[in-house]
Amino acid sequence: MSNTVDAPGQPEVRITAGSGSITVIGEARDDVVTDGHADVHRGHDGAIEVSSHRRSRSMTVRCPEGASVMVGSRSGSLRLSGRLGTVRATTMSGSIDVAETTGADLRAMSGTITVAKCDGPCRIKTKSGSIQVASAESVAIHIGSGRVRILHVAGAVSVRAVSGSVTLETGGGGPVEVETMSGSVTIVLPTGCKPDVHAKSLSSRPKIECERGHDCSVSVRTLSGGITVRCR
Amino acid sequence: MPMIGREAVLDADVLTGAVAFTDICGFTEFTAVRGDRDALLLLGTQERVVRGCLPDGARVVKELGDGLLLWFPEATSALTTTMLLQDEFETESAATELPLWVRIGLHWGSQTRRGDDLIGHDVNIASRVADVAGPTEVVVTDQLLGQIRPTNALDHFDIEELGPVVMKGLPDPVRLFRVARG
Numbered sequence: 001m002s003n004t005v006d007a008p009g010q011p012e013v014r015i016t017a018g019s020g021s022i023t024v025i026g027e028a029r030d031d032v033v034t035d036g037h038a039d040v041h042r043g044h045d046g047a048i049e050v051s052s053h054r055r056s057r058s059m060t061v062r063c064p065e066g067a068s069v070m071v072g073s074r075s076g077s078l079r080l081s082g083r084l085g086t087v088r089a090t091t092m093s094g095s096i097d098v099a100e101t102t103g104a105d106l107r108a109m110s111g112t113i114t115v116a117k118c119d120g121p122c123r124i125k126t127k128s129g130s131i132q133v134a135s136a137e138s139v140a141i142h143i144g145s146g147r148v149r150i151l152h153v154a155g156a157v158s159v160r161a162v163s164g165s166v167t168l169e170t171g172g173g174g175p176v177e178v179e180t181m182s183g184s185v186t187i188v189l190p191t192g193c194k195p196d197v198h199a200k201s202l203s204s205r206p207k208i209e210c211e212r213g214h215d216c217s218v219s220v221r222t223l224s225g226g227i228t229v230r231c232r
Numbered sequence: 233m234p235m236i237g238r239e240a241v242l243d244a245d246v247l248t249g250a251v252a253f254t255d256i257c258g259f260t261e262f263t264a265v266r267g268d269r270d271a272l273l274l275l276g277t278q279e280r281v282v283r284g285c286l287p288d289g290a291r292v293v294k295e296l297g298d299g300l301l302l303w304f305p306e307a308t309s310a311l312t313t314t315m316l317l318q319d320e321f322e323t324e325s326a327a328t329e330l331p332l333w334v335r336i337g338l339h340w341g342s343q344t345r346r347g348d349d350l351i352g353h354d355v356n357i358a359s360r361v362a363d364v365a366g367p368t369e370v371v372v373t374d375q376l377l378g379q380i381r382p383t384n385a386l387d388h389f390d391i392e393e394l395g396p397v398v399m400k401g402l403p404d405p406v407r408l409f410r411v412a413r414g
Contacts, residue, residue, distance in 0.1 A: 016396040016405050070395025072405045090364060090397045105394060105410070107364060125366040142366035144257070160333060160367055162258035179331065181261040223265045
């Protein structure tokens with residue numbers, strides 16, 4: 001049993017935990033260290049394996065900046081801070097909070113998911129709970145029920161929501177596709193952007209408050225809910 | 233052991249193969265908004281697409297509300313068929329405006345036959361894997377990937393590990409992978 005493994009460069013770190021909060025910190029260092037409640041070793045495929053000793057203990061894992069991290073947890077909050085490579089995290093219940101990553105795949109059965117900065121593709125799936133992405137290169141979201149709020153996306157956006165409101169601000173650099181069963185959809189485009197909009201709601205007339213053109217493609221479909229497309 | 237239990241065990245037939253669970257996301261909400269008639273149409277479309285894609289030897293084991301339990305005798309055809317299913321579901325969705333938002337979980341293991349049904353731990357794992365998948369996705373276990381022959385059959389796909397995933401009712405985490413068109 002060890003709490004430390006040398007891991008120069010940008011290692012792949014695979015973390016398994018039961019219940020309890022998990023904090024992963026990407027920082028300037030050449031090893032992977034835990035706080036004593038977990039075992040760390042190098043797996044047969046070269047990845048660093050971290051597993052908690054007990055089913056319900058909080059755990060902190062420190063790893064090199066740029067490390068790719070995979071986390072599987074039963075319940076409890078997942079907090080990934082500092083600069084990390086690709087982050088893939090799943091939890092049965094509990095929040096997921098990511099500070100800065102080069103790509104993300106985040107899945108929760110229930111719980112809030114927040115991403116501050118994702119310099120690559122950001123894929124999020126939750127059955128219930130809110131999602132907030134402050135900044136991402138591209139976004140693909142699947143949500144059962146809950147609110148989706150995206151503050152800035154440079155490229156493509158894809159959202160499929162069963163119920164709940166969707167609000168997104170996009171840089172207009174890629175196609176926007178939003179489909180919902182019920183719930184309002186608001187899309188905010190850059191000032192002066194003239195989008196090619198295809199919007200359809202079975203319950204109300206879509207409000208397209210910007211001049212149409214071919215600057216970017218916006219496709220919105222909802223069975224029941226209002227649609228607004230406007231410029232900043 | 234009561235006699236009825238012993239007979240049930242003796243009659244059991246253990247299979248090895250791939251089990252897939254499909255599930256239509258948002259089916260309850262869709263039914264609430266569009267009504268029972270459109271809900272039946274959605275279910276019928278799913279079943280038609282599935283039956284049209286199943287290879288020889290594979291079968292629909294049973295319907296589960298808005299989902300299906302499928303069985304395949306070998307892993308490669310299970311993976312290629314479920315990927316084809318997602319393509320077909322997307323095509324149908326675009327053509328009909330029926331939201332066939334189907335998620336699929338796939339696992340390889342042993343199953344015990346109970347009449348026409350299949351039960352067992354590996355069936356339960358496949359069910360939980362489907363819970364992790366999002367609409368349009370196929371998510372598989374490492375056991376399923378380990379059975380793909382020839383291994384270069386995977387060259388047609390992008391395989392992305394999701395990590396060790398802890399799932400409801402299962403004591404140990406399972407390594408899951410998202411499969412997408414390459």
